[in-house]
Amino acid sequence: MAKTKAKQYRALVGLSLPVDEAEYQRVIELTAAGKEVTDRKLVRYEPGEIPAYIPAGSAEWLLESGAIEEVTDG
Amino acid sequence: MARISSADVGFLLISGMNVLSDATMIEDEQEGLIEDTTVLGDSYEQQGYVGVKRFGISQEGFFNDAANAINAALVTPGASKVLSYAPATNTLGARFVSSPMIIAKYVRQIARGALTKAKATYQSEGNHDEGKIVATLAARGAASNTQATSLDNAAASSNGCAATLQMTSLSLGGYTNIIVKLQDSADNASFADIITFTAVTAAPAAERKTLTGSIRRYLAAAWAYTGSGSDPTATWTLGVARG
Numbered sequence: 001m002a003k004t005k006a007k008q009y010r011a012l013v014g015l016s017l018p019v020d021e022a023e024y025q026r027v028i029e030l031t032a033a034g035k036e037v038t039d040r041k042l043v044r045y046e047p048g049e050i051p052a053y054i055p056a057g058s059a060e061w062l063l064e065s066g067a068i069e070e071v072t073d074g
Numbered sequence: 075m076a077r078i079s080s081a082d083v084g085f086l087l088i089s090g091m092n093v094l095s096d097a098t099m100i101e102d103e104q105e106g107l108i109e110d111t112t113v114l115g116d117s118y119e120q121q122g123y124v125g126v127k128r129f130g131i132s133q134e135g136f137f138n139d140a141a142n143a144i145n146a147a148l149v150t151p152g153a154s155k156v157l158s159y160a161p162a163t164n165t166l167g168a169r170f171v172s173s174p175m176i177i178a179k180y181v182r183q184i185a186r187g188a189l190t191k192a193k194a195t196y197q198s199e200g201n202h203d204e205g206k207i208v209a210t211l212a213a214r215g216a217a218s219n220t221q222a223t224s225l226d227n228a229a230a231s232s233n234g235c236a237a238t239l240q241m242t243s244l245s246l247g248g249y250t251n252i253i254v255k256l257q258d259s260a261d262n263a264s265f266a267d268i269i270t271f272t273a274v275t276a277a278p279a280a281e282r283k284t285l286t287g288s289i290r291r292y293l294a295a296a297w298a299y300t301g302s303g304s305d306p307t308a309t310w311t312l313g314v315a316r317g
């Protein structure tokens with residue numbers, strides 16, 4: 001079975017994103033517990049760049065707000 | 075915090091000049107303009123609100139002609155200034171009252187046996203912002219952000235915002251400028267730039283910017299320096315009033 005290609009997105013505004021899923025989950029859990037989230041592992045992306053990782057939970061609202069767009073082949 | 079006092083005032087900034095150490099009184103006044111609508115046959119005088127509000131601030135304090143002190147901040151009547159103050163401490167989420175103002179009157183008062191005083195009255199150039207501190211007035215170094223201490227509004231809002239940056243000092247350490255941004259987030263994990271302030275090359279400096287539309291639940295500030303250099307420091311605060 002062919003592997004499904006992950007969706008890619010292009011930043012339309014400057015973004016600060018967690019480096020990976022583990023970091024995203026750590027931040028979400030601390031936030032839900034009402035705790036301060038220190039020592040964040042973030043990657044900065046400028047408009048036009050294609051982030052290596054965007055949390056699925058963030059992609060939804062980033063798309064809706066026009067902060068990112070889906071990259072389509074061809 | 076319910077009752078507050080003069081000891082709680084965190085800062086008083088006039089276009090990047092922190093004049094709190096010379097101020098003894100701040101008074102802001104909101105007024106709804108009314109007109110006498112009494113007509114023949116009325117047995118009591120009538121008043122009608124004409125749909126226009128006015129916001130003004132007056133302040134009193136000690137005269138100080140040091141660089142970027144109260145005299146420098148006030149000596150140009152008619153000048154447009156960005157005035158911001160924190161009536162209830164300089165802490166994350168505390169009240170941040172801000173407005174673009176015109177200095178209407180500046181008074182220097184000299185009296186026998188007393189320190190010279192400086193007083194001013196301002197009129198707002200439009201609405202004023204009853205916001206919250208997103209980034210406290212503090213010295214900050216190399217490029218970073220305040221996401222660790224993001225401001226949680228408990229929910230998103232839909233009527234835009236007004237954001238005010240006040241920078242009291244800046245040492246670029248060879249960099250060309252500093253650029254401060256306001257970011258928002260729906261999940262406190264990923265943040266998007268929503269307002270980019272004009273690059274600052276020298277302090278004192280201040281700017282108010284507005285945005286329409288949705289503002290997500292969490293707010294943070296981010297800053298970066300342009301060019302190359304070493305050990306930059308900037309002292310600034312950022313306040314945001316949601317619409």
